[in-house]
Amino acid sequence: MDTLRERKKAATRMALHQAALRLALEHGPERVTVEAIADAASVSRRTFSNYFAGKEEAIFYGDLLRLRRLLDLVRAQPAGPPRAALVRAAVELTGEGFDPEQLTRRRQVSRHPSLVAHQVAAYAAVERDLTAEISRRQEVEDPLRARVLAATFLAALRAATQHWLDHPERPPAEVVAEAMEMNTNEG
């Protein structure tokens, strides 16, 4: 998977993502056409569609990558209670560095209410995989529990992230840890 083809594809995909994010900030997400994004990434409008189903998907590609990284972290956790593995993975993810430039971009984009639906769609995209991984970790099979756990965990992570974007005074790891605690214990 280290072929030139693969690297080029990853590069143009990333270029489209970056261009989409930048243009959405400069002119507002609704005022950006797919053609403008494609131009900024030096590809044709048709090629854009070979990579993303729409401009919103391109904008939130970063979130998708981050959530896939989370999934990998969960899979890398030692065997044990699923909840503990999820919390550890979330803390590790938040501990990894943030690109500060990407960050302010994401903050501005998240403000726009027309995009929140696509934001949650990115989370929903990994919910199925996360449910499968949780099921794998249960000593007694319990599909309902696995589903609820995956959904609530991702929801808590999303809520904590959004809250932190609105109130960046506290470090993100702290906010996420606190949110995870709420989800684990009763309040």
Next chain:
Amino acid sequence: MDTLRERKKAATRMALHQAALRLALEHGPERVTVEAIADAASVSRRTFSNYFAGKEEAIFYGDLLRLRRLLDLVRAQPAGPPRAALVRAAVELTGEGFDPEQLTRRRQVSRHPSLVAHQVAAYAAVERDLTAEISRRQEVEDPLRARVLAATFLAALRAATQHWLDHPERPPAEVVAEAMEMNTNEG
């Protein structure tokens, strides 16, 4: 608000919703055009756009109504810990009858993977309002907690509903109650 105008608007909105749901089942959600939905409801294509932003919004209008109903039930709960109010409201909502015809329709529609994003979008639409209501019920203000609670509660409800659609052998109230219990205690 009981004027003729209002009743007519509600009627055509409902007619469009029903038509969208029915046609999406008959031909698959992707094979249904807005024009076909509008025709089935005896309005013009342009009028459809006066009511819904797209066919998916029309399809999930029933879910939106149900979630607004949930919001009302939460507001009607007596003062007390927010979590308890949410659980009671969810149980009450699930206790209310299901239209069995609507139900099989919803089941078929939920299967289609291209619609799950819009499904969760319906939930996200009420998350802000639910957060506000929870904040109102907190004796000490805690915005992060309110946000996480709203998000995880809705996520648990959605997960329980989807699980029940896949495994309808148990009564829905039982499944929802069990999911709520998972969300309240630690597991």
Next chain:
DNA sequence: CACAAACTTGCGCGTCGTGCAAGTTTGCCC
């Protein structure tokens, strides 16, 4: 009954997603 506000409709325009059929680039094996 008359008038204003609200709603519907048709039209037009820019945009979007995608199948298709070229052209171009990359991987690979001799």
Next chain:
DNA sequence: GGGCAAACTTGCACGACGCGCAAGTTTGTG
């Protein structure tokens, strides 16, 4: 290196979509 197949890009064309606009029509009210 040379050549061939697979993969990728691009332009074209088409149906569908969302929405602004300016009529026409219906509903509420004094």
